[in-house]
Amino acid sequence: MNYVxxxxxxxxxxxxxxxEANHCTYPKQPKVIQGPGTNPHQIGFEEAGHRLTALIEKGLQTFNVDSAQIIGIGFGLAGIGRPEDEDKMKKIVQNIFCNLSFSENLNSFIGSDSLAALKGALSLKDESGILVISGTGSNAVGVDLEGGIHKCGGWGHLIGDEGSGYYLSLKALSNVAKAADGRGEETLMTPLLLAKLNLHKPEDLVRHIYGRPHEKHEIARLATCVIEASKQKDKVAVKILKEAADELVLHVESIARRGFKGDTTITAAGSIFKHSKVLKQHFIQQIETKRLGVYREPYAPPEFGAALLAIPEN
Structure with a gap:
């Protein structure tokens, strides 16, 4: 039995x-394992290589697969969206192949996680489509009928990532500060956010936020406070989530203008879509109202798309 x-x-x-290499549909009982993050721009390319090697090796052992049975590997990685990044990652991948006794000629895909996610999200009958991703960050990617790839977003948290977990967290912090000053409406996000950070009063946020540098994901995790407050009908939280959905719709509009038809499949992925009913429902409503396409749930997860991209052509 061969595998990708x-x-x-x-x-x-x-x-x-x-x-299994002869399976082009997502299995009912997938052979899946998980490990720590491997964005090379967060942890370095060498460390990403070490983590990927350890994860693949663990998978070989867990599923009792020999390296000779592997005929392709697809790497869909966050932070790999530019040619120079792909070239750098190719060298790391060659080291992985060597360390795990894979063939140097093993078929491989090395690219962004968004491309792999798009491939997995679209059903096998979809010839074109658009995928919007909202997790820690945000971006969108589409494939047209000619196979052309179109992207929007992906500018990072300092100048982009609108509609993402990071975006929601910044909005939450800002609105909590406004409420404390009397410049904004009181919100349930205040006690939720303080409890999550183990702080006593809003003023403690200044020391917590500015006292040391924070990683992107540390800030983005505060988005759960917005989502939880929205479940309790907090008006401020609901407004933030709907505005975030509108930002994500703008991503779709940008790509749709590039020759996509009104019946194009539009789908979404990422933790924010998964956990926020308010954001997801508003997003779908706006897609339909603006007649940008037809919303469908993603067919399969990104790792399936990465595997499909690595299957050798006959």
Missing amino acids: IGIDGGGTKTTCLFL
Whole structure:
């Protein structure tokens, strides 16, 4: 039995799928393992290589697969969206192949996690489509009928990532500060956020936020406070989530203008879509109202898309 490996490497976790090479549909009982994040711009390319090697090796042992049975590996990695990044990662991948006794000529895909996610999200009958991702960060990617790839977003948390977990967290912090000053409406996000950070009063946020540098994911995790407050009908939280959904719709509009039809499949992925009913429902409503396409749930996860991209052509 031959296998292809599909890897979805994010900033906080990495998922590795061992897919039987003759299966082009997502299995009912997938062979999947997870490990720590492998975004090379967060942890360095060398460390990303070490983590990927350890994860693949663990998978080989867990599923009792020999390296000779692997005929392709797809690496869909966060932070790998530019040619120079792909070239740098190719050298790391060659080291992985060497360390795990894979063939140097093993078929491989090395690219962004968004491309792998798009491939996995669209069903096998979809010839074109658009995927919007909202997790720690945000971006969108689409494939047209000619196979052309179109991207929007992905500018990072300092100048982009609108509609993401990081975006929601900044909005939450700002609105909590406004409420404390009397410049804004009181919100349930205040006690939720203080409890999450183990702080006593809003003024403590200044010391916590500015007292030391914070990683992107540390700030982004505060988005759970917005989502939880929205579940309790907090008006401020609901407003933030709907505004975030509108930002994500703008991503779709940008790509849709590039020759996509009104019946294009539009789908979404990422933790924010998964956990926020308010954001997801508003997003779908706006997609339909603006007639940008037809919303469908994603067919399969990104690691499946990475595996498909690594299957050798006959």
